[in-house]
Structures are given as structure tokens and as C-alpha cells.
Amino acid sequence: MEMVVVAPPAPGRLEDLKRRFFATPLQALLSLISLAIMAFIVWKLLNWAVFSAVFTVSGGPEACQAAAGACWSVIAARWRIILFGLYPFEEQWRSALACVAVVVMTVLSCMPAFWTGRRIALVWGTGTGLYYVLMKGGVLGLPYVGEEAWGGLALTLFIFVTTCLIGFPLAICLALLRRSDLPWISRTTGLIIDGVRSLPLISILFTFAVVLPFALPQWLQGDKLYRVILGSALFFSAYQAEIVRGGMQGVPAGQEEAAMALGMSYWQRIGRIVLPQAMRNALPATINQFVISFKETSLVVIVGFFEILASGNAAYGTGEWRFAYVEVYAFIAFIYFVFVFSLSRYGAYLERRMAVGER
Amino acid sequence: MNSTLPSGPAVRIEGLDKYYGSFHALRTINLSVERGERIVICGPSGSGKSTLIRCVNRLEQHDGGRITVLGTELNDDVGNIDGIRREVGMVFQHFNLFPHMTVLENCMIAPMIVRKRPRAEAETTARRFLEKVRIPEQAMKFPGQLSGGQQQRVAIARALCMQPQIMLFDEPTSALDPEMIAEVLDVMVTLASEGMTMICVTHEMGFARRVADRVIFMDGGEIVEEAPPEAFFTSSRNERTRQFLSQVLGH
Amino acid sequence: MVSLLRNQKVRNALLQVLYVGSLAAMILACVMIARRNLAEQGITSGFDFLYKSTGWDVNFSLLPATANDPYWWFFLIGIVNTLFLGGTGLILATIVGTIVGLARTSANELARLLGRTYVDIFRNIPLILQVFFWYALITHLPTPRAAHEAFGMLLTSRGLYVPIPNVGGIAFAAAILAVIAAIALPLWLGRTSRLSQPFGERLGIQLASAATALATAAVILALGRLPDVPMLDFPALQGLNLQGGLRIPPEFSALAIAIAIYGGSYIAEIVRGGFKAVGKGQMEAAQSVGLSPWRVFTLVRLPLALRAMLPILANQYVWLMKATTMGIAVGFTDFFMIVALTINHSGQTLEAIGILMGGFLAINLSLAAVFNRINKAIALKGNQLRG
Numbered sequence: 001m002e003m004v005v006v007a008p009p010a011p012g013r014l015e016d017l018k019r020r021f022f023a024t025p026l027q028a029l030l031s032l033i034s035l036a037i038m039a040f041i042v043w044k045l046l047n048w049a050v051f052s053a054v055f056t057v058s059g060g061p062e063a064c065q066a067a068a069g070a071c072w073s074v075i076a077a078r079w080r081i082i083l084f085g086l087y088p089f090e091e092q093w094r095s096a097l098a099c100v101a102v103v104v105m106t107v108l109s110c111m112p113a114f115w116t117g118r119r120i121a122l123v124w125g126t127g128t129g130l131y132y133v134l135m136k137g138g139v140l141g142l143p144y145v146g147e148e149a150w151g152g153l154a155l156t157l158f159i160f161v162t163t164c165l166i167g168f169p170l171a172i173c174l175a176l177l178r179r180s181d182l183p184w185i186s187r188t189t190g191l192i193i194d195g196v197r198s199l200p201l202i203s204i205l206f207t208f209a210v211v212l213p214f215a216l217p218q219w220l221q222g223d224k225l226y227r228v229i230l231g232s233a234l235f236f237s238a239y240q241a242e243i244v245r246g247g248m249q250g251v252p253a254g255q256e257e258a259a260m261a262l263g264m265s266y267w268q269r270i271g272r273i274v275l276p277q278a279m280r281n282a283l284p285a286t287i288n289q290f291v292i293s294f295k296e297t298s299l300v301v302i303v304g305f306f307e308i309l310a311s312g313n314a315a316y317g318t319g320e321w322r323f324a325y326v327e328v329y330a331f332i333a334f335i336y337f338v339f340v341f342s343l344s345r346y347g348a349y350l351e352r353r354m355a356v357g358e359r
Numbered sequence: 360m361n362s363t364l365p366s367g368p369a370v371r372i373e374g375l376d377k378y379y380g381s382f383h384a385l386r387t388i389n390l391s392v393e394r395g396e397r398i399v400i401c402g403p404s405g406s407g408k409s410t411l412i413r414c415v416n417r418l419e420q421h422d423g424g425r426i427t428v429l430g431t432e433l434n435d436d437v438g439n440i441d442g443i444r445r446e447v448g449m450v451f452q453h454f455n456l457f458p459h460m461t462v463l464e465n466c467m468i469a470p471m472i473v474r475k476r477p478r479a480e481a482e483t484t485a486r487r488f489l490e491k492v493r494i495p496e497q498a499m500k501f502p503g504q505l506s507g508g509q510q511q512r513v514a515i516a517r518a519l520c521m522q523p524q525i526m527l528f529d530e531p532t533s534a535l536d537p538e539m540i541a542e543v544l545d546v547m548v549t550l551a552s553e554g555m556t557m558i559c560v561t562h563e564m565g566f567a568r569r570v571a572d573r574v575i576f577m578d579g580g581e582i583v584e585e586a587p588p589e590a591f592f593t594s595s596r597n598e599r600t601r602q603f604l605s606q607v608l609g610h
Numbered sequence: 611m612v613s614l615l616r617n618q619k620v621r622n623a624l625l626q627v628l629y630v631g632s633l634a635a636m637i638l639a640c641v642m643i644a645r646r647n648l649a650e651q652g653i654t655s656g657f658d659f660l661y662k663s664t665g666w667d668v669n670f671s672l673l674p675a676t677a678n679d680p681y682w683w684f685f686l687i688g689i690v691n692t693l694f695l696g697g698t699g700l701i702l703a704t705i706v707g708t709i710v711g712l713a714r715t716s717a718n719e720l721a722r723l724l725g726r727t728y729v730d731i732f733r734n735i736p737l738i739l740q741v742f743f744w745y746a747l748i749t750h751l752p753t754p755r756a757a758h759e760a761f762g763m764l765l766t767s768r769g770l771y772v773p774i775p776n777v778g779g780i781a782f783a784a785a786i787l788a789v790i791a792a793i794a795l796p797l798w799l800g801r802t803s804r805l806s807q808p809f810g811e812r813l814g815i816q817l818a819s820a821a822t823a824l825a826t827a828a829v830i831l832a833l834g835r836l837p838d839v840p841m842l843d844f845p846a847l848q849g850l851n852l853q854g855g856l857r858i859p860p861e862f863s864a865l866a867i868a869i870a871i872y873g874g875s876y877i878a879e880i881v882r883g884g885f886k887a888v889g890k891g892q893m894e895a896a897q898s899v900g901l902s903p904w905r906v907f908t909l910v911r912l913p914l915a916l917r918a919m920l921p922i923l924a925n926q927y928v929w930l931m932k933a934t935t936m937g938i939a940v941g942f943t944d945f946f947m948i949v950a951l952t953i954n955h956s957g958q959t960l961e962a963i964g965i966l967m968g969g970f971l972a973i974n975l976s977l978a979a980v981f982n983r984i985n986k987a988i989a990l991k992g993n994q995l996r997g
Contacts, residue, residue, distance in 0.1 A: 020719055027718055034713075034720035177629075184626040188633060195967075198974045200932035203946055203966055210950075211959050215644035257418055258455035258514075262469035262521060263444035272468060276459050295736040302738075302939050309739060325746040333735045333743075340734040435618040 049330075061320040074324035075331050078315040082331065085151015085311045091143065095154045098134040101127055102157045110346055117271075128161055147225050151306035153335060159229055159307065160297045164290065167233035171240035176270065178245055196238035202299055204231045209303040228300055236293050243289055247282030248274060284354065287347035291340055298336075308332055367430055369394045369525050369556045370415055376423030377410055377580075384410050386580045387424070394524075397557045399567040399588075402577035403603060408560045411577070412527045415558070416447045429524060445473060448518030452530040454510045456502035462489070462513050463498040466520045474521065481520070488516040492546050508539030512546055519550075526550065528559040562607055568592060576600045644960055653957040660685075666955055668943040670859055681952060688948030689969060695862065695944060696931040699869030703930060706870050707877025714878060715885045725878065732875040738936050740872055745864035745940045770863055773844045774856040785827045792823035861942035865934070873930050880926060884919030885911065917988055924981035928974055945969055 021031040052069025056076070064071035075082075084095040105127025114120055135154065138144035150158065177189040196204070208231030213221050221227070251274055259269040279286075301309045309332065315321070316328040370392040377385035385407045392398055400408045413419040414426060417433055417440050426433040428443045457465050466485035470476045476484070489495045492512035494505075502510055511531055518526060528547065532540045544566050551557055551570040561567070567574050567588055574591040576584040576599075584591065584600045592608075595601055614620050645655050660682040667677045671687045672694055713725035732740070751767045752758065758765040763772045795816075888911055896910040937944035943951075949966045953959050 030718040031720050034718065034724050038724060182622050182626050185629050188630050198971055199967060200935040200946065200970065202935040202938065206950060207963060211963060214647045214959055215640035217643060254451060254453055254455035255457065258451060260418060261416055261444060261449035263441060263473045264469065268472050272472065273457055298736040298738050309742065325750065329739060329743045333739055336736055336739065337734045341730065344734065437616050437618055437621065
């Protein structure tokens with residue numbers, strides 16, 4: 001059904017167009033309808049976002065509201081709140097630097113040169129450590145800033161990174177436990193994994209944020225932020241564990257037998273033989289899971305964190321910019337889009353590359 | 360695990376029973392393999408021959424009887440199992456090389472992490488055994504880049520790098536194209552001539568005739584016949600053996 | 611002792627006991643601590659609270675609700691709301707997804723581009739952001755006084771007002787059932803009669819059954835009509851507020867729109883994947899026996915693609931059901947929000963969490979059961995094709 005036809009030698013431009021879009025009356029109609037829809041949307045969008053939009057702060061909210069198009073002044077006026085939340089104004093460069101550290105870390109871990117257990121752990125350890133030191137301060141002459149002041153994009157990234165950092169090893173543990181030969185261990189773990197998977201993430205975040213303090217001794221409660229991260233990591237790991245397990249099932253049984261016959265212990269077999277191959281099998285699904293969980297970090301807004309969505313709400317919700325909600329949401333959507341789209345494109349690229357490699 | 364055991368058989372199997380669910384896969388097997396002895400086990404598929412040698416290094420757990428390897432009994436003691444696996448090498452039908460490691464790494468990993476040999480020593484050993492199986496030039500390639508025969512020779516080298524006292528071969532040539540069978544058998548013959556204790560499950564009757572000290576015929580989970588090759592091929596009186604031989608040698 | 615630890619069987623038993631035991635101990639400890647903490651606040655554990663009246667109200671309910679109703683009734687309301695929102699979102703998302711998915715597999719390059727752009731944009735923006743956006747958009751609509759009007763519907767910041775037939779509740783429900791039958795009957799007949807009857811005859815039966823069901827609906831509506839009022843109740847401004855018609859609150863519309871658009875982008879990909887899974891050979895075979903393009907599509911491509919899609923679609927539907935919990939972000943009283951409110955007001959934390967888990971388990975399991983049955987019913991017999 002794909003329309004890839006090898007072109008006859010050097011057709012005229014017009015003929016080519018005709019063949020591609022107006023081959024039959026039905027095709028022509030479809031093309032025209034699509035074209036009309038596209039033209040309408042693109043024109044409306046451009047007109048709103050560019051031609052009739054206001055970009056400067058100088059006129060103030062009133063002039064902006066009067067304009068027919070988008071009011072990007074709200075972004076110019078409030079971008080710092082959206083990106084950094086309530087982080088102290090003079091210290092916001094640290095927050096920006098911390099975000100850069102996380103982005104660099106993500107880019108590095110997309111490079112095959114870093115795909116060994118030790119290197120990836122090193123990259124993520126350093127990246128997260130750098131983020132934490134930069135954000136929290138208290139050392140190296142950086143003034144202390146507590147977690148309660150973190151916010152915006154920086155907080156979103158922190159929750160995502162720590163979720164993965166805790167969730168990934170946990171996922172591997174869960175997958176191994178579920179694959180265990182010992183029936184009670186695999187059954188109990190299966191129950192935990194399926195139980196968590198059947199619940200909505202919000203209910204887990206809510207339980208960890210609000211209910212858990214009742215059920216834990218004082219000394220174990222910790223900060224609400226870290227409890228929520230733990231809940232989010234648990235949810236991530238339940239899904240990732242099934243992906244890892246799928247990857248392990250793709251490793252032929254002969255591999256483990258060969259390792260056993262060479263006298264390797266359980267941990268040597270898992271660490272050196274099974275997991276490296278399983279992770280390779282599971283890579284596309286894993287990246288997809290990262291994409292999903294990045295989008296899902298936005299849910300912490302419900303349990304009362306000042307991440308990028310909440311800071312966006314605050315950016316337009318107070319006073320004179322009340323009308324400019326579309327622009328603020330468009331800005332946040334664009335930020336999410338850049339992160340999520342590039343990550344999912346990368347995943348699709350890997351999948352294609354691996355499919356070619358298998359042939 | 361005492362590896363300098365004075366005498367006694369390399370493998371002694373007494374009254375071995377093995378079930379898969381209600382299926383009786385091995386029925387009261389008795390077998391003793393001396394040090395330096397070469398045994399070939401043959402039989403129709405499903406006769407339990409693979410299961411038997413997989414019991415020797417506990418890839419399969421036996422349900423009854425005793426297996427003693429190099430003087431150590433194979434029981435629930437985890438230490439015994441690990442010790443025996445270190446001294447018993449195995450070659451599989453489907454090679455089972457580790458696809459994410461180079462040929463050299465395949466040969467080095469077990470000596471390094473199981474025997475705790477330093478890297479340099481492991482590499483020297485690995486290269487020596489790759490030389491011996493006649494593919495030293497492939498050391499830096501990945502298994503996927505080699506032919507079946509080459510892969511199986513790497514698998515033999517990988518097992519030898521652990522410097523085992525006993526080698527188990529589980530149909531090492533069954534998955535190979537005909538023209539590659541010879542190169543693998545050549546390596547096995549060399550190994551046999553150096554006095555390695557070998558238990559081979561194979562249908563290569565030429566190989567059995569040339570190197571085996573004893574040929575064992577199994578059917579239905581039992582040892583049906585056990586004889587030196589000459590007697591086995593020429594004067595077997597057992598009906599099932601003769602039928603099997605006529606099928607294997609007949610064409 | 612040491613030799614005992616080296617024994618494989620002893621080791622295995624010990625490991626299992628340790629693992630299961632420590633997990634059980636942890637859960638037990640948490641429950642004990644929680645009960646003690648709650649008892650200190652004067653909350654007695656147990657499910658007696660289910661029969662107490664709540665003392666608070668819900669903003670959206672398909673069932674009659676007052677602050678005097680007991681908790682168990684509110685939980686029921688929550689589940690019905692969740693199912694209603696989930697069902698609406700699911701149907702809308704399927705419609706959107708099918709259209710976009712077909713565009714993505716179309717032979718037309720422009721249509722493909724359009725479909726792809728849609729998927730790329732809406733799939734990559736978090737659902738909750740889309741919910742917030744639509745909620746803000748709707749609540750920023752004009753007040754009832756300056757409402758936008760279209761086809762007798764009123765768009766206002768208080769919600770969408772649509773005309774509603776003036777009939778009794780039971781008659782209304784029966785009419786809805788009849789309409790559902792009008793859609794489901796022809797589909798079901800199409801399935802059971804298969805290819806044994808000629809195409810024209812089948813179509814006739816299908817149309818006739820649909821017409822009968824629709825006529826039944828009309829009759830029910832006419833009979834159940836309330837006396838002395840016009841057939842349709844149009845919303846209209848009275849004083850500062852709107853009277854009449856059915857009000858669809860902004861919370862519900864925002865959620866339903868967002869779920870339809872976001873879920874639609876995922877379903878579009880599933881639809882595309884399903885069509886891609888149909889082998890070229892199947893279609894060429896159908897063309898070669900002289901079927902028209904339309905019948906190649908309806909008789910070969912669609913049925914095979916549906917079989918490939920269904921298992922993935924089932925997962926997506928379960929996910930959409932769970933996504934209704936985002937209701938709490940805009941204040942829609944779904945099941946989860948009722949649970950959260952219950953914890954806030956009554957303090958019966960453990961019981962409420964238990965009910966929450968039980969509720970979602972039940973929803974998930976029943977969805978899975980339904981899809982398993984459909985899957986089994988349409989699975990290709992034997993293993994000649996991917997199923």
C-alpha cells in the first residue's frame with residue numbers, strides 16, 4: 001500500500017506532482033482536502049503565533065491583551081518562574097547549569113561508547129551528583145538552597161533523573177526475582193509487579209506523599225519530595241522490570257547453560273552473560289519507557305510540587321497575565337516536546353539500526 | 360575439590376534415575392569412565408544420551424542414584440557443584456558462544472572470573488588454545504562473523520581454556536554443514552590423542568571407530584550395549600543396536 | 611551448620627522464607643504503625659464508616675447525590691463517574707485514532723503527512739498538560755450572559771449546555787440502550803452471518819435491524835415524554851444563570867477532549883501498526899481473485915488488521931481508564947478523587963486505599979476479561995497466520 005514507486009527516468013516536475021497527488025479522482029480529492037486543512041491550520045497558527053503576536057514586554061499586559069495574536073510578552077516577563085520556580089533569583093544560574101548537566105548526561109548516555117554498566121553508572125552518578133551539589137549548595141561557597149525552593153523545569157528534571165536512577169536497578173532486581181527458579185520468590189514478585197502495574201500512577205504518588213507518613217516510623221519518613229520520587233521509581237521499575245524480563249527471555253537458554261558449564265556463579269552468569277544481552281534486546285522498549293516516564297513526571301503537580309506545570313500555572317495565574325494561559329501552556333508544551341520528541345526519535349533510530357544489524 | 364586425586368575413575372555413575380514429570384528419561388544407568396578414557400555415546404533421538412552427559416556437570420539434576428566426578432559426589436552441596444563444573448568442560452550442539460564478546464574474550468572470561476587468573480595469563484592461555492584449534496587469526500572477531508565450524512572450534516578452545524580434566528561433547532557436529540564437520544572432528548581427534556578424558560555424544564561413527572575406547576548405545580533411557588568399537592560395529596548381537604547401526608551407516 | 615548452608619535445597623528454602631517473610635513483616639509493621647497513629651487521632655479502623663453520611667458533596671454525578679448520602683454510595687458514584695469518563699474518552703479516542711491511523715496508512719502522501727504531524731505533536735505532550743490547557747480554555751469562555759451559541763448548544767465558562775429531550779429517566783436510559791443496540795446489532799449480525807450469505811442480503815438485514823432499533827428508541831422517547839412541556843428542552847438564560855438543557859461541566863469536557871486527543875494519537879499508531887502487520891501477499895491474493903478495492907479493504911485488510919491490533923488496543927484501553935484519575939487535577943470527582951476526599955474528611959486512610967486498589971483491580975480485570983473473550987472469538991483458527 002506504500003506509494004514508493006521507482007520513478008521513471010527524469011519525469012517533468014508537473015508530471016511528478018500529478019502522479020504523486022492526483023493519480024485518481026479520489027486521490028485528488030484527498031490531496032485537496034488535506035492541503036486545505038494544512039493551509040488553514042498553518043495560516044491560523046502563523047498568524048496567531050508570529051504575524052499578529054506581541055513579543056516585547058514594553059507595552060505591558062494591557063497592550064498585549066489588545067493584540068489579535070499571541071502575547072509572548074508573558075514568557076519574556078515570566079520565563080524565570082517557569083524554568084526555575086521559586087529558586088532564589090541571584091542563584092538561578094546554578095539551576096540553569098544543573099539543567100545543562102542533566103541534558104549533557106542524557107546525551108552522553110545515548111552514545112554507544114558509554115553502554116557498559118560501569119560507564120553508564122559513572123555518567124549518571126556524576127551528572128546527578130553535579131546537579132545535586134549545584135542545586136543544594138552549602139559547599140564550595142555556594143549558598144544553601146533547600147529542596148522546598150526548587151522548582152520549574154529544574155525540579156521536573158530532578159524528579160525524572162532520580163526516578164530512573166533508583167528505578168532502573170530496582171527494575172533489574174524485580175526482573176531477576178520474577179525469573180527466579182524458586183516458586184515463592186517469583187510468585188510474590190509477580191504479585192508486586194502486577195499489583196503496581198494495575199494501579200494508576202497518581203494513586204501511588206498520592207499514597208507515598210500523603211498516606212505513607214502514617215504508616216512509617218518517624219525516622220523513616222524523610223522529605224515528601226524523596227517519598228514521591230520513591231513512589232515514582234517503584235512505578236517505573238514495575239514497568240521496566242517487565243521490559244527487562246522480556247529482554248532476558250530473548251537470550252537463548254544455551255547462553256546460561258554455557259556459562260554454567262564454565263563454572264560461573266549465578267551473579268557472574270547474570271552480570272556478564274545474560275544482562276548485557278538482555279539489555280541490548282530491551283533497548284528500544286527501554287527508551288520508550290523513559291519517554292513515558294518523562295511525560296509522567298508532570299503528574300507530581302497533583303501532589304503539590306512546584307514543577308514546570310505548577311510554575312506555569314503560577315506564571316499566568318497571578319494578576320495581570322491571567323488572560324495569557326495559551327501562551328504559557330504552549331511554551332511548556334514546547335519544552336516537553338523538545339525533550340520527548342528527540343528522545344523518541346532517537347529510540348526509533350536505534351530500533352531501525354538494530355533491525356538492520358540483525359540481518 | 361581435590362584435583363590431584365591419585366586414582367579411581369574420572370566419572371562413576373551408579374543407578375542413575377532421571378524423570379521429566381512422569382516421563383522416565385534415564386533408567387538406572389551404571390557407567391564408569393576411567394581417566395584418559397574416550398567414550399562415545401550414540402543412540403536414536405530421545406534415548407537420553409544428552410540428558411546423561413548433562414547430568415555429569417549438573418545442567419540437569421538427577422532424581423536417583425549417585426554420580427561421582429573425580430572423587431567428588433555430585434549432590435546438593437553447592438561447593439561440590441561449582442568445583443566439578445570447573446574441572447569438566449562442555450561443548451554444545453549449538454556452540455553457545457557469547458555473542459557480545461570477541462572470540463578472545465569468550466576464551467578469557469571464565470579463567471579470569473572463575474579461576475581468578477590475571478588478564479595477561481588468561482590471554483596467553485586463550486591464544487595458545489586458539490592456535491591449537493587452528494584459528495588464532497580470528498581472535499578479535501565476534502562469533503557472529505565466523506562460520507559454524509569455526510564457532511564450534513572456538514567453543515572447544517573456550518572450554519579448554521579452563522584446563523578441565525574431563526571434556527563433554529553434546530552432539531558437537533549435528534548443527535554443522537557437512538564440509539565443516541571434518542575440521543571440528545580433527546580438533547577432537549587431536550585432543551583425544553593427547554590423553555584427554557572425553558565423553559562424546561555423537562553420530563559420527565568414523566570418529567567413534569578411530570578414537571573411542573568404548574562405544575555405548577542407548578535407547579529408551581537405558582544403556583543397551585557397551586563394547587569396544589571393533590566389536591560394537593562388527594559383532595553386535597543386539598537387535599536394536601543393529602537396526603540403529605544400519606540406519607546410521609546404511610547410506 | 612556451615613555444611614547445611616552449602617546445601618542447595620536448604621539454601622533455596624531459606625531464601626524463600628526470608629524473602630516472603632521480610633516482605634510480609636514490612637507490610638505488617640506498616641499496617642500496625644498506621645493503625646496506632648490513626649487510633650491516636652480517634653479514628654477506629656474498620657469499614658463501619660461506609661454507612662456514615664459524608665457531609666460533603668460532589669460536583670458531578672450521574673446518580674443522585676447529596677451530602678447526607680453514605681460513603682459507600684459515594685464510592686459507587688466515583689466508580690460510575692470513572693467508567694463514564696473512561697467510556698466516553700475511550701470511544702472518542704478510538705474515533706480520532708481510527709481517522710488519524712487511516713490517514714497515516716493512506717496512499718496519499720499529504721494525508722500521511724497530516725496524520726504524522728498530529729501524532730508527533732499530541733503524543734509528545736503530557737496528558738495532564740493537555741487537560742490543564744483545555745480546562746483553562748473552557749473556563750475562559752464567556753460567561754453565560756455572553757455565551758457562544760451553536761445548534762441550540764451554549765458554550766460558556768460554566769460548561770457546555772446541550773438540549774435534552776424532556777423524558778423520564780427510565781425512558782431515557784431505555785432509549786440509550788436501544789441506540790446502542792442500533793449500532794451493535796448490525797455489527798453483530800455481520801459477524802455471525804459471515805460470508806455464508808450474499809453481500810446484498812446481509813446488508814439488508816443489517817440495515818433493517820438498525821432501523822428497528824432506532825425506531826424503538828424513538829417510540830420509547832415519545833411514550834416516556836413528560837406531559838405539558840416541549841419535546842426538546844433548550845438551555846436559555848434566565849436572570850444571571852442558564853436554565854434547562856443538560857449541562858456538561860468544564861471538568862468533564864476538558865478531560866474527555868484531552869483523553870480523546872492524546873489517546874487518539876496512541877491509538878492511531880496502533881491502527882497503523884495493525885495495518886502494517888497485514889501481509890502484502892494477503893492483499894495481492896484478494897486483488898487477484900477480482901475483489902473491488904472496497905471489498906479488499908472490508909473483507910481482507912480490516913479483519914486481519916483488527917486481529918493484529920486488538921491485544922495492544924486492550925492495553926491502551928486499560929491505560930486510558932487509569933488516565934481518568936487525572937480528574938483530580940481539575941476537580942472532577944472520579945473514583946480516585948472520591949478516595950482522596952474520603953481520606954481527607956474521614957481519616958479512614960487504610961480502608962480507603964484498600965478500596966481504591968480493589969476498585970482498579972476490578973476495572974482492569976474486567977476490561978482484560980472482555981478483551982480476552984473478544985480476542986478468543988475472533989482469533990484465527992489454527993496457526994496458519996499471525997493471530
